[in-house]
Amino acid sequence: MTAASRSITRAVLSREQAEGVGARVRRSIGRPELRNHDPFLMLDEFNVDKNGGFPDHPHRGFETVTYMLEGQFQHEDFAGHKGTIGPGDLQWMTAGRGIVHSEMPVKSQTRAHGLQLWINLPKEHKMCEPQYQELLDKEVKRARPEEGVEIKVIAGQSHGVSSQVYTRTPTMYLDIKMDKNKTVVQTIPASFTGFIYTLKGTIFVGDNAFKGEAHHTLTFSEDGAETVKITTKEESAHFVLIAGEPLREPIVQHGPFVMNSKEEIYDTFMDYQTNTNGFERAKNWSSTIA
Ligand SMILES: Nc1ccc(F)c(C(=O)c2c[nH]c3ncc(Cl)cc23)c1F
């Protein structure tokens, strides 16, 4: 008996909206209809021209995963950590107890296009030391279950290929490109919450072939099925498949601060304003790239 596939419970279109400074994002998770997809807080498909970006701002209590699709982005934080990520590269930033950074397109670029995912941290990690895991496109492992199907394993496992990224919150993050008339079956732990965000083309998901078109979030059923079947027909497709272990902890979010109680959020604002408890290096710091 073939394992039943996860089915799609919702398909939500993301239209472009303004964000940051002169940036445009299509917001998937984190939009009103997709608020809580524990452990995920936000997924933005961003498009930023050379005059826009995300200048100096803080984070505490979660992780940001920036994955470039086109163009180059530069980043710089209050500890002097800086770099540039290009097409296919990724930056997995564990903000933990506190990061202040700037994320801007490289000025010579026409535009920077990519995805930023926000993953909540479990209580015991929310105040951990910040950490970066940065991978160049060529370092991201690929699974090729058949000709015409390429799966970049950003986190987790696919078809026997495992990512080198350490995930405090168990997470699967796959960048999948399929030629037309292909089928792929991906294993997903039964306890994981998950979704697909479509970038290009059309896919058909599950045993009932739910149709998913570009810029849509397709949320998975939570029925314990341990696979998801994805098919293409007349056209090729490009999408990301993201799934993770729900934390099932209280979420109190105020912008870029995500903790477990109002008191902790109050304390976070005090720490940020007084440059204490992880925000010491924010004192008199401003980025050179914004
Ligand atoms: N608080 C707050 C408020 C507003 C913001 F825009 C941001 C923020 O930085 C981002 C929102 N989506 C994004 N996609 C890509 C990148 Cl590189 C950054 C962001 C943020 F953190």
Ligand SMILES: [Fe+3]
């Ligand atoms: Fe940021």
